[in-house]
Every structure is written in structure tokens, then in C-alpha cells.
Amino acid sequence: MARGTGETVRLLGLDPGLRATGWGVIDVSGNRLTHVANGTITSDAKLSLAARLVELERGVQLVLDTYHPATAAVETAFVAKDAAAALKLGQARAISLLVPARFGLDVAEYAPNKIKKTVVGAGHADKAQIKMMVEMLLPQCRTKSEHAADALAVAICHAHNRTASAYLAKVDATLRTGARRA
Template identity: 60%
Template structure:
């Protein structure tokens, strides 16, 4: 089974694909979809098309998206929510079941602590996916989301084979 993890962002949307074979995980690919500044509509189109291309290229069986972190900047949170909508739409349109995880749930699954630092998450992703090279911190976060989803699928006894 292949799992696509998506770290939503309006400027940089991280993505990571892992292969799951029983309890073993293997890195397949990771990257970032960029959208340049300017009008929101074209930026969302760029994210959508980029994510659709990732789905076509890597043929995942399932996807997971990190839930939006709400901060004091309401406008920024709303824009992030729109990018998150794209992150949910593209895999759903491709027929994939999409899991959603809070940032603390991802950290707790990958690191064992819900308030782990980004460096700790990246370190544990490297341990769980030996030899992985991150395209960016956003891609590392996306791989952590994919790992979290794979572990939750395993916990529900959903058959995960390559």
C-alpha cells in the first residue's frame, strides 16, 4: 500500500509518499508544490494541479492531511484553510480515502510526544525511513503525516501490503 501525506500550505504544500508492507515502511518520494504570490485563485489552481500530478505519478492507495492550526491571524488561517481544501479535494477526487490528523497527533505517533519540535520529528522520520532525503521541511512534515496515517491504519487492522 502507498500512503500520501500532505502538509497544506498556500505558499509551500509539502507532500510525501511511503510504501507500507506490514509493519515496514519505505520512502517512495517527497517534494513541495509551490505557488507564487499574487491572486488567490491562480495560486489554488497551481496547488491543485501540482497535487493531482503527484497523485498520478505515485498512485497512492490512501492519503492523509494535517488539520489546520488556528492562530491569531484570521486572514492567514482562512487562506491556509483554502489550501487545505485543495489538499482534501485532489485525493478525494482521485477516489482515495483521506485521513485527517491534528499536528499533535502526528507528533505523538511519530515521536511519542505531542509537543515535539520540528527537528525531533525530522529525526524520527529519518529513523523510520532510512536513507530519506527531504526536499524541504514541509516535505518532512508530509512524510510524518503519511507515517501517522500508516500507523493508524495498522492499528485498525486494515490490511496494508505493498
């Protein structure tokens, strides 16, 4: 997104989970954020793990096919006390990373505290604070679930941080190229 050009970029935020994966789509033009859509992809707990992952994959594909984002961002996993739960979350995260990447999108990852600090101003904000700020930053938005609110927060975080991340990646690549020439 070039500053001052009025170019609009569509971003997808994902809040991965095996039971429920939140998704949120926003358009970004300069510093203006516009809500496009949000929702939750759920899987049937009675199904096998593999079948649940397929449900998640199909849901993310449907969001990509419907809204055509230019880039995506996913919340990183927090350290869970339950190893089995952490493993399942990791598998859901893998789907959330894989499907957009397979569609050719760059996929960024943000830690929960980074997302909260960007959206709310405090790294330890609760779900209600996140939902309130998301709906304040996206006035036409009514979040469909706390997972969808979290996903929109991921997208908002990406909107605020992606330009800096792209710049730092270019600087890093330039430094590496310069180091090879020396």
C-alpha cells in the same frame, strides 16, 4: 492492508499551506515503511489567490498521477491567531482534501499533536525532531524541506493509525446497522 499477507499499500501524506504544501509518499508492507518520494509544491505569491490555488491543485494532481497512492492523509489546521492566515490555510487544506478525494482515495485527517506523538513520541515536538525521526524511520530518505518532512510524518502517522481507524469505522457501521434493526 492485510496483516501477514505481504501486501504493499502506498500512502500519500500532505502538509497543506498556500505558500508551500509538503508531500510525502511511502509504501507500507506489514510494519515495514519504505520511502518512495517527497517534495514541496509552491505557489507564486505574486499571483491572485485563485491562481495560487490552481497551482496547488495541479501540483497535488501531478503527485497523484506520478505515484498512484491507495490512500491519503492530511494534517488538520491548527488555530491561527491571524484570521486571514487561517482562512488561506483552510483554502489550501480544501485543495489537499479535494484532489485526492476526486481521485477516489479515502482521505484521513490527523491533528498536528497526534502526528507528532505518533512519529516522535511527544505531542509538542519541534520541526528538527520531526525531521530527525522521519529520516530515522525511513533510512533511505533525505527530506527536501521541513514541509516535506511534515508530510512524511503525516503519512507515517496514517500508516500506524489507519488499520485501527478502519476497524473502528466497521464497528461503528455495524452498531448503526444493528440499532436500525432493533
